[in-house]
Amino acid sequence: MRFMMMTTADPSAPQTPPDPEMFAQMGAFIEEMSRAGVLLATGGLEPGGTRIRSKGGKAEVVDGPFTEAKEVVVGFALIETGSREEAIELSKRFWSIVGDGAGVIQQVFGPGD
Amino acid sequence: MSANEARRRVEAVWRLESARIIAGLARLVRDVGLAEELAQDALVQALEQWPETGVPDNPGAWLTAVARRRGIDRIRREQTYARKLTEIGHRLETADDTAFDGVLDEEPIEDDVLRLVFTACHPVLPVPSRVALTLRMIGGLATDEIARAFLVPEATVAQRIVRAKKALAAAGVPFETPVGADRAARLASVLEVLYLVFNEGYAATAGDDLVRADLCREALRLGRVLAGLAPGEPEVHGLVALMEVQAARTRARTGPDGRPVPLAEQNRGQWDRLLIRRGVAALLRARGLGAAPGPYVLQAAIAVTHAQAPSFAETDWTAIAGLYELLVREAPSPVVELNRAVAVGMAHGPERGLEIVDGLAADLAGYHLLPSVRGDLLARLGRHDEARAEFARAAELTRNQAERRLLLDRADAP
Numbered sequence: 001m002r003f004m005m006m007t008t009a010d011p012s013a014p015q016t017p018p019d020p021e022m023f024a025q026m027g028a029f030i031e032e033m034s035r036a037g038v039l040l041a042t043g044g045l046e047p048g049g050t051r052i053r054s055k056g057g058k059a060e061v062v063d064g065p066f067t068e069a070k071e072v073v074v075g076f077a078l079i080e081t082g083s084r085e086e087a088i089e090l091s092k093r094f095w096s097i098v099g100d101g102a103g104v105i106q107q108v109f110g111p112g113d
Numbered sequence: 114m115s116a117n118e119a120r121r122r123v124e125a126v127w128r129l130e131s132a133r134i135i136a137g138l139a140r141l142v143r144d145v146g147l148a149e150e151l152a153q154d155a156l157v158q159a160l161e162q163w164p165e166t167g168v169p170d171n172p173g174a175w176l177t178a179v180a181r182r183r184g185i186d187r188i189r190r191e192q193t194y195a196r197k198l199t200e201i202g203h204r205l206e207t208a209d210d211t212a213f214d215g216v217l218d219e220e221p222i223e224d225d226v227l228r229l230v231f232t233a234c235h236p237v238l239p240v241p242s243r244v245a246l247t248l249r250m251i252g253g254l255a256t257d258e259i260a261r262a263f264l265v266p267e268a269t270v271a272q273r274i275v276r277a278k279k280a281l282a283a284a285g286v287p288f289e290t291p292v293g294a295d296r297a298a299r300l301a302s303v304l305e306v307l308y309l310v311f312n313e314g315y316a317a318t319a320g321d322d323l324v325r326a327d328l329c330r331e332a333l334r335l336g337r338v339l340a341g342l343a344p345g346e347p348e349v350h351g352l353v354a355l356m357e358v359q360a361a362r363t364r365a366r367t368g369p370d371g372r373p374v375p376l377a378e379q380n381r382g383q384w385d386r387l388l389i390r391r392g393v394a395a396l397l398r399a400r401g402l403g404a405a406p407g408p409y410v411l412q413a414a415i416a417v418t419h420a421q422a423p424s425f426a427e428t429d430w431t432a433i434a435g436l437y438e439l440l441v442r443e444a445p446s447p448v449v450e451l452n453r454a455v456a457v458g459m460a461h462g463p464e465r466g467l468e469i470v471d472g473l474a475a476d477l478a479g480y481h482l483l484p485s486v487r488g489d490l491l492a493r494l495g496r497h498d499e500a501r502a503e504f505a506r507a508a509e510l511t512r513n514q515a516e517r518r519l520l521l522d523r524a525d526a527p
Contacts, residue, residue: 034337034341035223035337035338035341035342036129036334036338037333037334037335037336037337037338037341038129038334040387040391041387078387080330080333080334081128082128082327082330082331083121083124083125083128085121085122085124085125086125086128086129088125089122089125089126089129089172090129096170096171110364110385
């Protein structure tokens with residue numbers, strides 16, 4: 001089973017620069033997930049991004065700012081595990097490094113799901 | 114927390130941690146069988162306690178600590194472990210957990226996991242035992258899961274595991290990573306086990322499911338783990354590349370009615386681009402190591418050539434036929450020769466393919482793909498009656514129901 005694990009950020013929260021020690025720990029965590037054979041892809045996403053809306057056959061770029069958006073995705077990891085519980089365990093380890101925050105784990109459907 | 118909820122969490126933690134826990138213990142007690150038992154005991158204790166106490170903050174560390182304590186107790190208590198007591202007795206004089214932490218922190222745990230892989234796949238064991246032990250100790254699968262995947266009774270798997278542990282102990286197999294001349298053969302044995310597990314899932318030899326995706330995923334996971342443990346081995350990356358690219362085609366290989374879809378008819382849009390890219394990257398890593406390509410690297414190169422073709426017609430069959438020729442030289446086998454016949458038939462015409470196939474009749478008697486390939490080549494030559502007879506024979510020979518239906522359709526085709 002594949003899962004997309006994403007961290008979400010609250011734009012109203014004060015932006016603090018991540019400390020270098022956390023970067024090192026995250027690096028180690030990502031390496032551990034690769035070595036455990038579960039990590040397929042990972043990356044960070046720019047806050048906000050470009051938004052597009054399609055209406056009446058026309059796709060248009062929607063200009064911000066998006067005050068209505070409560071959350072902004074800031075990072076993701078695509079993993080492959082035997083169960084959702086394994087994904088949750090990995091996510092718990094992630095949060096034990098990162099500290100406070102929120103995220104979402106969603107199954108990515110594939111063959112046999 | 115309900116017992117069921119706790120059990121599911123224990124299982125998840127176990128899948129992620131068991132190899133490291135068992136490997137660390139094996140270094141401590143110098144007996145893989147005993148290490149596995151101790152780790153299982155810790156697992157049982159977790160299943161008993163966690164529903165009451167809740168799951169600890171670091172469940173992996175909890176399991177490790179409990180297993181280690183049990184190891185110490187066991188060594189102290191039982192006379193049968195007197196030999197081990199002398200071996201590590203000086204540490205036990207003042208045995209407390211910190212003394213053992215010292216033992217376990219000497220080297221990275223990854224080295225122990227690699228030792229565990231080599232031990233579980235030791236050539237002293239029959240292949241089915243290697244498979245069972247590897248899935249159990251490194252994959253963290255339960256005995257009944259292994260039994261279900263291989264369609265054998267649970268008792269059979271349990272017995273294989275017990276016997277395998279005894280055989281390792283009886284043969285005095287040391288808990289170590291082989292070096293020197295021995296290493297290549299031992300590594301080949303490891304790769305054989307992983308590829309066998311993958312193939313059991315990919316081309317199920319029996320039963321109704323063409324693909325048992327769980328086994329494929331498990332083999333792929335173990336392969337990726339192994340690539341991390343032994344990054345300097347080109348054949349490991351080659352096997353990973355091969356499995357990534359094969360797995361990428363899983364969805365396209367089976368039609369909605371469960372029937373197998375031949376490569377020529379597969380919807381390439383359903384191929385998993387992410388896995389293909391991972392496969393290509395693994396192949397490049399293998400080639401970057403500079404050695405002459407071994408059998409897995411060559412098979413991976415063939416799979417990648419297929420994966421990169423925009424359509425069946427645009428496949429670089431000449432390149433594939435050339436790769437098969439190298440593969441025949443590197444790892445001669447009639448099955449590889451049969452695959453070469455397919456590629457040559459595509460690259461240089463069905464007559465040329467048929468010449469190769471006809472030379473294989475004696476070697477591959479009873480193998481359903483021989484008449485199946487022969488039928489294909491004959492059909493392309495317009496010899497339809499002969500082709501139909503070949504497909505009917507192939508249908509008789511296969512044990513896979515889905516494949517049989519496909520072959521019977523071709524045998525009945527006008």
